[in-house]
Amino acid sequence: MSRRGKILWMGVVSAVLLLVAAHVGMASETAEAQPVKMGANWPWWLWPTVLFVVTFVMGVAAVLGGVGGGVLFVPIISGFFPFHLDFVRGAGLLVALAGALAAGPGLLKMNLASLRLAIPVALIASAFSIVGAMIGLALPTNIVQIALGATIIGICILMFTAKKSEFPEVPQADRLSSALRICGIYREASTGQVVDWKIHRTPQGLLLFIIIGTMAGMFGLGAGWANVPVLNLLMGAPLKISVATSKFLLSITDTSAAWIYLNQGCVIPMIVVPSLVGIMLGSFVGVRLLRVAKPALVRWIVIIMLGFAGLRALAKGLGY
């Protein structure tokens, strides 16, 4: 682990210890704690603590299952915690943003994430994530919850059925990508080969990012689940380039939507910080477990978890 990695790791562990210590230190407050709607009689500090534990597990599962933390966070936390969907979406965007910010520099330096590919896509996705955030905050909560449930179930189906292509066939770059010089070269670490890539169907891909950006902003989800298939299967970027560029792209798309939620007042630090720390710590552990875990099995567990959370969101939205 690099020196910076160790510092970050130590910082995260310190934060966890601080949180736990703070709970112990504030135990006296629990005597006056107010009952809560869900989990009545639970002292207030139990929720951030359970939130931390759940997001930690989520961080592990997200890495092993190959999904972003945000897509697990919003349906699960909104479905099973007493927090209003407004605050869960705000926190979900910040969780996805923090993950993308942490991964971005390394991916850019390794030239796996392509800035040339990301910039035009980001311009569209980030503009429409603002539109999505404004729509999401204007609609009644139950409508958003129903739409979220339907979207999550759709993501499950996408994860179950979507194919991936390591090196998609791109006979000829289209005119727009040629004009923008969206192409690149990277060295495939597993084989040592140098891969020359280019893309096609750029206008169609950019149009789809209108929908992806809107959904990301509306539901507070990271949109890796949609970015990767569009970049890889439609536009023809190699899988590694697609995954890395998608992760980096979230740092831009989620930034614009996160500002809308922040400006609307949808940020409660007691929800956001334990979530960020939990999911980051879980991600670090997940990366280490990756060597021994069976990814196919974990992916199934993630799909089932998501399906369950999607159904729960639907039920909640329908008033059950």
Added chain:
Amino acid sequence: MAVASDKPNPAGKIQAGPEQVLYAKILEKGMYFGLLALIITFAVYVFRILKPYTPMRDLPKYWSMGVNDYLNATGIHAGWSWMGMLRYGDFLNFIPIAVLASVTLVCFASIVPLLWRQNDKVYAILAVGEVIILTVAASGILGTGGH
């Protein structure tokens, strides 16, 4: 399949371009600064080194409300009003959150001159466009205050 060969294409480079490296460096510094500040300010909050604006034991009353009801009930104003409330432990946490949400804007603003000098004017304009989008989002001019 993409063209794969054993040696680099002479027309291109395996290494990231200078604008990409600059972007990555700024992103990395901002991200570490933001995360470190987040841990420090949260410690200040939970240990009540600075008194919170919303008492912690009252949080369950508020976090189950929609954002509009929450703002009305707590008397908190949306938008950038948190800047005037940094004396409270909970609002102090908005500094690192804003830092993390601003890093990308700084990255884009930083690569514009480099792209322009490289005669990559289309990308310089696209980067300026992104700066404008992020600035508009951050400014709060698109409305504040929930449903």
